[in-house]
Amino acid sequence: xxxxxxxxxxxxxxxxxxxxxxxxxxxxxxxxxxxxxxxxxxxxxxxxxxxxxxxxxxxxxxxxxxxxxxxxxxxxxxxxxxxxxxxxxxxxxxxxxxxxxxxxxxxxxxxxxxxxxxxxxxxxxxxxxxx
Numbered sequence: 012x013x014x015x016x017x018x019x020x021x022x023x024x025x026x027x028x029x030x031x032x033x034x035x036x037x038x039x040x041x042x043x044x045x046x047x048x049x050x051x052x053x054x055x056x057x058x059x060x061x062x063x064x065x066x067x068x069x070x071x072x073x074x075x076x077x078x079x080x081x082x083x084x085x086x087x088x089x090x091x092x093x094x095x096x097x098x099x100x101x102x103x104x105x106x107x108x109x110x111x112x113x114x115x116x117x118x119x120x121x122x123x124x125x126x127x128x129x130x131x132x133x134x135x136x137x138x139x140x141x142x
Contacts, residue, residue, distance in 0.1 A: 017109025018068055021061065027115070028060045031102040040094045044085060067118055068111050082126055083133055092123045 018027065032053070035041045049056050062074035099119045103112050 015106065015108040018103075018107050018111040018115060021065055021069070021071075023107065024061055024064045024068065026106060027102060028057055028064060030106060031099055032057060032060070034098045034102060035095070038094065038098060040091060041098070044087060044091065048085065064115070068115055078122070079126060079129060083130060085130070087127075087130065089127060092127045096120060096123050 016023075018024065032045075035045050036053075059074070059076075063078065065071050066074040096119065100116050103116050107115075
């Protein structure tokens with residue numbers, strides 16, 4: 012592979028998101044959950060993920076919304092978050108190198124940690140409606 016560069020443009024974001032979610036779709040653990048939930052709406056999901064990471068990493072405010080609610084009722088546990096992070100980290104490391112690449116991995120890890128904690132909390136407290 013050619014020399015890696017940092018995540019600097021929307022095209023870089025698209026490459027990251029497309030490569031990562033292609034791995035997710037074919038992953039033995041994550042694929043059935045994502046494919047079963049997203050169904051034929053992958054193009055819409057990818058567009059939303061482009062905007063999300065563009066807002067987070069490039070500081071170009073193209074995403075609005077709350078990322079947690081769509082994930083709140085997914086049948087996931089710690090092993091799913093570990094696999095998600097492993098795939099995300101491997102994808103970033105495969106494609107990019109630099110400060111924004113490191114930030115992407117850090118932000119993804121914090122997001123996964125928060126989502127896992129919130130999902131566990133709402134499973135233990137089902138009467139509290141977050142949506």
